[in-house]
Amino acid sequence: MRKLTTIGPLALMAIFLLTPLATAAPDTAAPPEAAALVERLTAAPWDGAARLELARTYYQSAGLARYFSMRTLLWTESAKRRGDLQPLLPKVEAERSRSLREQLQRLFTIRPDDPAGLLLAGDYHSFYSQKQTALWYYQRALANAPDSLEARLALADYYLFEWQPERALAALADRQEPLAALRRGAAFWQKGQYHMALGYLVQAHPLPLEYQATREKMLAQAYLAVGDPAAAAAVSRGTSGDELLPRVLFQELKGWVGWLAGAPDAARQAWADGKALFPDYRFWDPYLNWLAYHQGTGSAPGSGGQHWRDSDLRSLAKLWAGYEDARKDDAARARQNFLAAVQLDHRALLGFLEAGNQQFKKGNDSAALDLFVQGLAVNSNFAPLLRQRAEVYRKLKEPAKAEKDQKAATKALASAKSALLNGTLTVNHEGKGLLILSGATKDLLGFWFSPDGSHWQWEFWWGGPLVLKNNPDALWVLPAGNGLSGEALYLQKTKAAAPAVTPGPPEISPTAVRLSFSEPVRLIVENLSSGGAWVGEEAAQAFAIPLAFFQPGHQDLRLWYQGASGIWRRAYLTLQAPESPPQLPVSIALEAQPFTADRRIRCRVMLQTPPTAGLEMSLSEAGAADPAWLPYRPQAEIVLSDGDGPKTIVLRVRDRSGTVVETSTVVEADTQPPRVAQFTFETGEPERLALSWQTDEPVTAELHLFHPHGDWQELAVGPWQENDYRVELDPTAVVYCRLLLKDRAGNRVLYTPAGLNERLSRNLPVRFEIEDGPAGFIKIRPTDGEPEFAWSVSNDLRIWSAWRQGDEPLVWRPVVQPGVQFVYIRYRFNGEDTRLMVQPVPGAKN
The missing domain is CATH 2.60.40 (Immunoglobulin-like)
Incomplete structure (x- = not known):
């Protein structure tokens, strides 16, 4: 029993719609394609299936579907980038979105736990930045439909946009469909596990058209991250459409492909073209200035950086200008620019360090000491500041303090870490130094790095690891960005295991290709001949890859594997794959909800053997002509034909040879709400009312009672006999009564016995x-x-x-x-x- 005034799911659904529905003409403003639905709802306002379809129509026509599919392009973009790029997302029509809200309110009066409606409500609130409410709807949808791929994808999308990759992976559970693989790849990218991201992004195929640009962009980023700029260039073609957001993103990406491939002129041209395409992006000028300064073909931005629309970028410009002035031996201007960097970013450790160095060189020991003290107040573990302060103390004849700072500087090397950002200094598959950052990278603008803490170099954060020209054994990293300035990391190189892990020769059996290694590894297999990827996320010493993953004949494979050292290595392999054996299982099974009020239903497809890449399936209603064949997936959706009654759903599965097996299941379509066939009441003794009613079909029944002091009571009532219900109540304790009936298909109806309420009102x-x-x-x-x-x-x-x-x-x-x-x-x-x-x-x- 629960009072309706208690804060719970029903109360939250009431909060969802604060505007009374009476203010709207609910269905007359529907899109033209929804005319049939409007007519159907006019005659039967409790038709939940039609109400859901109308809500979906408003969702599409408002532009919310396009908005959320395109927002996936921003999954791997940092917060500052998103700030400039979100205005480029498709516009949402406010009037249609309000109509969606109204239709969802009506739907929830009929089906408060409808998963599809809950997902639409989650998207509505997510669009209006009501994050916690949106999350509640997504979680509620998944709780009511734990097998729903759509619910898991929506929840994963929410977590990915909030940069919570672990929760996104948990939401996806063990789903392996291409759309799930796309999200899994994005989650591993956010975690800084770029090889795993690559494996799942290669695996994410085929995809609906609206997600292909997202996959192309992330796949190009993943190839860049693992050190294959040629492959990145091949997939970062961009889009031929008119949407500005993907064009801007691909233009920026082309610049990074050029830069990381050692082609700075291509990078410069790409970013200049990007600036012409969308001048309001705050990064174009800093990129171009950095590129020119890095190559020695231009001067530091200096005062020109004052026009940059970001205090972190302006602070960066002042640091660049300070180093340029120091190179020209203009100590006064250098000091002025370093101090200006601190004024723009009060936690800029490098500003304190270099401004203090300039004062120290000039002989202003007290001023230098004051700057070093201020910097150490920001981060007491920044050893370069401790060492420089020790130098000042030596000059001031305070050896005890100098010795103390020198010891503290040595000790700080072990404690210079960040609670927000993680760093790893390792080597890549070519043996070159590799810097990998993970954690709060969504807030990362870029970072300064130095092997010894004396000569610093800036690198913009492009989203992935940095290949170092030298191969240092240790590295200082100073990140810049919201909440990250003032952090300092001292990283020491990961020691490679000796000897390096190596793969053994492949073993081909009638059903699988077995790959073994000299120690447990995580494995990604790229099929360079026929496309696709196989991912071994859990470490093992041997893997059995189903033969159906390979096309018959010559196969070129690229293996990425990571052993105990943490270093990802690369190997190439060729094999001659035989014809795969018959792939059809001995039996297949099809499950669907036996009763449904919704024409769009989800079916679960089960095989006796694990699914393989060679299987195709079709799902159709009996009698349908030429059903489409699609790659096998464990869940599929089908839209039933109009009309109530039994519907036979046919599942067919075939292998590469064309052999087909078939099974079917029957679903009862029921869009009509239950009816009360007879309702009676009579006065009992002492002063008891005996209620009885019958229904035209099996239902779950709740008796809603309103008490004299303002409380609703919900009382579940079980049948006395089949479809026959009886209950007694105290007429002096109730002033109003109604019935809520719900049939097996989910249709609901509220029945108000007018005669009974007339009797209750006499009290x-x-x-x-x-x-x-x-x-x-x-x-x-x-x-x-x-x-x-x-x-x-x-x-x-x-x-x-x-x-x-x-x-x-x-x-x-x-x-x-x-x-x-x-x-x-x-x-x-x-x-x-x-x-x-x-x-x-x-x-x-x-």
């Missing part, structure tokens, strides 16, 4: 009369009552009209929705003893 000391008023309004007035009688009205037990006396009618606007309508009335005598009742609205239907 009240006052009666009210309600009649129609102006359009959308009603008139309420008391017809009898005692002297000094006061009363007030509400639609929701929360917001009440002012207290009023007498029988002067109150013109009131009720909340209008399908089913029985009512308002709440409270009254009191002599200023005390407030009581409540409910009163039905004229014209309400059962």
Whole structure:
């Protein structure tokens, strides 16, 4: 039993729709393609399937579907990039989105736990940045449909946009469909595990058209991250469409492909073209200035950086200018620019360090000491500042303090870490130094790095690891970005295991290719001949890859594997794959909900043997012509034909040879709400009311009772006999009664027994009369009552009209929705003893 006033799922759904529905003309503004649905709902407002389809129509026509599919392009973009790029997402039509909101309210009065409706509501709230409410709807949808791929994808999308990759992976569970693999690849990218990201992104095929640009972009980034810029260039073609967002992103990516491939002129041209395409992106000028300064073909931006729309970027410009002035032996201007960098970013460790160095060189020991102290107040583990302060103390003849700082600098090498950012200094598959950063990289603008803490170099964060020209054994890293400035990491190179792990020769069996290694590894197999990837996420010493992963004949493979050293290595392999054996399992099974009120249903496809790449399947209603063949997947959706009654769903599975096996299941389509065939009540002794009713089909029944002091009570009622229900209640403790009936397909109806409520109202000391008023309004007035009688009205037990006396009618606007309508009335005598009742609205239907 639960009061409706308790904060819970129903209360949250009420919060979802704060605007009364009576303010809208709900269905008349529907898109033209929804005319049939509007007509259907006009005749049957409790048709949940039609209501859901209409909500989906508004979702599409408002532009929300395009918005969320394109927002996936921003999964791997940092916060500052997103800030400039989000305005390029497709526009959402406000009026249509409000209509979606209204249709969802109506849907939830019929099906409060409809998973598809909950997902639409989650997207609605996510678009309006109501994050926690959106998350509640996504989680509620998954709880009601744990096998739903759509629910898992929506929840993963939410976590990916919030940069919570572990939770995204947990939401995906063990789903392996291409759309799930796409999200899995994005999650591993956010975790900084680029090889795993590559494996899943290669695996994410085929995809719907709206996700192909997202895959291309992330796949190019993954190839860049693992050190294959040629492959990145091959897949980063961009899009031929008119959407500005993917064009800008691919233009930026082409610049990074050029830079990381050692072609700075190509990078410069790509970023210059990007600036012409979308000048409002804050990074174009910093990129171009950095590129010119890095190559020695231009000067540092200096005061020109003042026009950059970001304090972190302006601080960076001042640091660049300071180093340029120092190179020219202009100590005064160098010091001025280093101090300006600190003014723009009060946690800029490099600004404190270099400004102090300039003061020290000039002989201003006290000023230098003050700057070093200020910098160490930001981060006491930054050894270069400790060492420089020790030098000042030596010059000031304070050897004890100098010795203390020197020891602290040595000790700081082990404790210079960040709670927000993780770093690894290792080598790549070519033996070159590799810097990998992970953690809060969504806030990372870029970083300064130095092997010894004296000569610093800047690198913009492009999203992936940095291949170092030299191969240092240790590295200082100073990140810049929201919440990251002031952090300092001292990284020492990961020691490679000796000897290096190596793969053994492949062993081909009739069903699989076995790959073994000299120690347990994580493995990714790229099929360079026929495409696709196989991912061994869990470490093992041997892997059996199904033969169906390979096309018959010559196969070129690229292996990426990571052993105990943590270093990813690369190997190439060729094999001659035989014809795969028959792939059909001995039996297949098909599961679907046996009763449905929705024409769009999800089926679960089960095989006796694990699914393989060579299997195709078709899912259709019996009698359908030429059903489409698609790659096997464990879940599939089908839209049933119109009309109620049994529907036979046919599943066919075939292998490469064309051999087909078939099975079927029957689903009962039922879009009609249950009906009360007979309702009676009679007075029992002592003063008991015996209620009984019958229904035309099996239902779950709840008796909703409204008590004199303003509480709803929900009472579950089980059948006394088949479709026959009986219950007793105390008529003095109840002022209003209604039934909520739900059939096996999920259709719901609220039934209000008018005769019973008339009987219950006789116990009240006052009666009210309600009649129609102006359009959308009603008139309420008391017809009898005692002297000094006061009363007030509400639609929701929360917001009440002012207290009023007498029988002067109150013109009131009720909340209008399908089913029985009512308002709440409270009254009191002599200023005390407030009581409540409910009163039905004229014209309400059962």
